[in-house]
Amino acid sequence: MVETTGGGPEDGAAEVLDRPLPDGVRRRVVQIVSDGFGGLTMAELPAQLRQYARFTPARRAKFAGNAMAAALETDPLFRQRIGEKLREAQPEIAGSLDSGAPPPAADPLDVAAAAYVLRPTDWVKLVTAAGEEALRADAERADEESRAELERLRAELAQARDHTRAEIERLRAELEAAKREAESLHRKLRSALSDVKRGEAALRKAHAEIETVRAEGHTQVSAAESESRRLKARLAESEATLEATRRAAREGRSVEDMRVRLLLDTLLDATQGLRRELALPPVSVRPAETVDAVEPGRMTPKDIATRALSENDPAILDQLLALPQAHLVVDGYNVTKTGYPQMPLDKQRLRLLGQLSQLALQTGAEVTCVFDGAELAAPVLLAPPRGVRVLFSKPGVTADELIRQLVRAEPPGRPVIVASTDREVADGIARAGARPVASAVLLKRLS
Numbered sequence: 001m002v003e004t005t006g007g008g009p010e011d012g013a014a015e016v017l018d019r020p021l022p023d024g025v026r027r028r029v030v031q032i033v034s035d036g037f038g039g040l041t042m043a044e045l046p047a048q049l050r051q052y053a054r055f056t057p058a059r060r061a062k063f064a065g066n067a068m069a070a071a072l073e074t075d076p077l078f079r080q081r082i083g084e085k086l087r088e089a090q091p092e093i094a095g096s097l098d099s100g101a102p103p104p105a106a107d108p109l110d111v112a113a114a115a116y117v118l119r120p121t122d123w124v125k126l127v128t129a130a131g132e133e134a135l136r137a138d139a140e141r142a143d144e145e146s147r148a149e150l151e152r153l154r155a156e157l158a159q160a161r162d163h164t165r166a167e168i169e170r171l172r173a174e175l176e177a178a179k180r181e182a183e184s185l186h187r188k189l190r191s192a193l194s195d196v197k198r199g200e201a202a203l204r205k206a207h208a209e210i211e212t213v214r215a216e217g218h219t220q221v222s223a224a225e226s227e228s229r230r231l232k233a234r235l236a237e238s239e240a241t242l243e244a245t246r247r248a249a250r251e252g253r254s255v256e257d258m259r260v261r262l263l264l265d266t267l268l269d270a271t272q273g274l275r276r277e278l279a280l281p282p283v284s285v286r287p288a289e290t291v292d293a294v295e296p297g298r299m300t301p302k303d304i305a306t307r308a309l310s311e312n313d314p315a316i317l318d319q320l321l322a323l324p325q326a327h328l329v330v331d332g333y334n335v336t337k338t339g340y341p342q343m344p345l346d347k348q349r350l351r352l353l354g355q356l357s358q359l360a361l362q363t364g365a366e367v368t369c370v371f372d373g374a375e376l377a378a379p380v381l382l383a384p385p386r387g388v389r390v391l392f393s394k395p396g397v398t399a400d401e402l403i404r405q406l407v408r409a410e411p412p413g414r415p416v417i418v419a420s421t422d423r424e425v426a427d428g429i430a431r432a433g434a435r436p437v438a439s440a441v442l443l444k445r446l447s
Contacts, residue, residue: 021116022135025127026069028113033068034061036085046071046078072117083118094118097126262325263411269324314445317437321363323415329406329434330356330442331399331420332371338421338439353385355446360387368406372399400425407432 021029034057042050049071052064060068072079087094093111097120115123310316321328336348343351353369360367366389373392384390393402403418407429410416416434419442420426426436 021069021127022112024109025112025116028109029072029116030061030065030068031057032086032113032117033072033082034058034064035089036082037068039085040081044078044081046075079117079119086114086117090114097123259411263413266325266411266414272324312438312441312444314441317417317441317445318363320415320417320435320437321359321365326363326365326415326417327410328359328365328367329403329416329418330367330369331403331418331422331425331439332369333399334420334422334425335439335442339443349382352446353382353388353390356388357385359446370399370402370406373397400428404428404432407434410434 037045037049037052037060038057042053045053048067049064052060052067055063072082090110093114097111097115097118112127115126320326330352332349332352333345336343336345336352340348340351349371356367356369359365367387368389368391370391370393373394382390391402391406393399400420400422403420403425407416407418410433412433416429417437418425418429418434419437419439421439430436
């Protein structure tokens, strides 16, 4: 809504534009401000526009358009100074506006922009009329463009229809040719399929013959490989026997002599130990002493039964190791994983071997500790502790099998104690004459 108070510039300044400034008029207003901007001193410029003082008019209109339009609207003094610059630049339009008769040949947008800056009487009507004229011109231009675009699209549509009809005719001709060619190919395909079926039958027959020959070849190769493995095994056994014979010849004694000598030492030590234990006098036994009876101060069989030790008592291990020529074989990882499984394998080995070394020094028994070599990524750099023999199983051989080999290598009659919780190991070594002891018993004794 426009409010007016009378004629004259002062009356025009009181008018108010009740709608947004048309875009075309706003661009012309910004251009007027940008052109008159450079003629003002820094003090004459509003504070918010001083940062754009060094910009060129085009750059100033691009980056400071909103700020200049806002300053022109809110700062009457700045608008008056821009109006003075406009009067100097366009005196004809300014004079026509002051007289109330705008030049008919002038651009309505230029007239509206000058009226917005100078604010003569009825400037709001001029701005509104210029905006309506600009909108009308835009609408007419858009209408002309739409009509031109419609005509272009119609022409393109007609051209596309003609092209489509020609393409359809061409495709129909190609389709007919393709149908004829497809019929010819179908006939050739049926003939080729017949040839393929005959070829497949011949191929299947050839494959069957090849499979028969291959099966016969595999049978012959398997038989040859079996015979080769048997001969290699016999050769390896013969070479091992020959090497053992040579080694025994070099050492001057055989394995059996060593076993007999070890058994003899065991019997002698057992005899001497029994003599010391029983405190036998150096006289022959009297016949009367062979009669079974309970003498004064002697224990009865009932008393002896009451002194029997439990299988889980560590003292039973001390009694076994006190036997003459006793040999303790330890299933290493079975014991360590029972006692301290949370430790790394190398720490488990070091801890167990240190404890077994002390046990060997205390009891004087032969101690052998066996570890499974399958869990080793590389050779173990380990110095066996004093009194303990450390063995690792070879590739393809488990620690359980190595323990059974150690037990079988001992002569019958020698006390061999095996510490392992593995039931299969315990049953196997018990059949071979060794004494199984649970890993928990050994751990109690070591602690």
